[in-house]
Amino acid sequence: QPKIGVLALQGDVREHVAALAGSGADARPVRRPAELDAVDGLVIPGGESTTISKLADIFEMREPIDKRIFGGMPVYGSCAGMIMLAGEVLDGRPDQRGFAGIEMTVRRNAFGRQVDSFEAPVAITGVEGEPFHAVFIRAPWVERVGEGVEVLGRVTDGPAADRIVAVRQGNLVATSFHPELTGDLRLHRWFVELVRAA
Numbered sequence: 001q002p003k004i005g006v007l008a009l010q011g012d013v014r015e016h017v018a019a020l021a022g023s024g025a026d027a028r029p030v031r032r033p034a035e036l037d038a039v040d041g042l043v044i045p046g047g048e049s050t051t052i053s054k055l056a057d058i059f060e061m062r063e064p065i066d067k068r069i070f071g072g073m074p075v076y077g078s079c080a081g082m083i084m085l086a087g088e089v090l091d092g093r094p095d096q097r098g099f100a101g102i103e104m105t106v107r108r109n110a111f112g113r114q115v116d117s118f119e120a121p122v123a124i125t126g127v128e129g130e131p132f133h134a135v136f137i138r139a140p141w142v143e144r145v146g147e148g149v150e151v152l153g154r155v156t157d158g159p160a161a162d163r164i165v166a167v168r169q170g171n172l173v174a175t176s177f178h179p180e181l182t183g184d185l186r187l188h189r190w191f192v193e194l195v196r197a198a
């Protein structure tokens with residue numbers, strides 16, 4: 001069983017641990033460098049990226065996580081986790097900083113003030129079956145991707161049609177939405193296989 005940590009500084013840690021455990025991983029919360037050393041992959045949960053950024057410094061997790069990312073450890077970020085994996089953040093707080101991340105620009109809280117939360121079907125490249133029932137909560141979207149970034153999913157209709165909401169660059173994967181909230185384990189299973197193969 002691959003050992004996969006969920007960064008437990010803030011956010012919906014418990015839901016990701018449950019989804020990973022249900023997907024064949026030995027899943028556990030991680031908030032100390034020594035706990036990070038013991039895992040083969042990491043999930044950065046949804047929550048509030050400004051808070052996660054601040055706590056990453058306080059808990060001295062920033063450098064250890066960057067090192068593991070450069071070392072090829074698979075990392076999956078959902079929502080706030082996507083923002084933490086973005087090379088550039090628009091509408092961020094000036095002091096928030098991400099990890100050594102994906103070559104992309106994301107916009108925080110991008111879907112507009114009127115619609116803080118919504119649900120939409122999103123098909124993900126590489127994941128078989130029905131489109132995901134994607135849940136977006138004050139979610140970012142991806143405005144620009146670099147050459148090395150594979151777009152895995154887009155919103156299909158409505159005012160935000162065509163917006164990029166799932167990407168991968170090598171060992172790093174990010175989604176704007178929260179598959180950990182819907183009981184659909186396909187994305188976590190896919191990530192567990194990515195960790196197993198790494």
Ligand code: GLN
Nearest residue numbers: 046047048049079080138
């Ligand atoms: N808006 C939050 C942020 O900026 C993300 C929301 C979420 O993770 N559901 O970090």
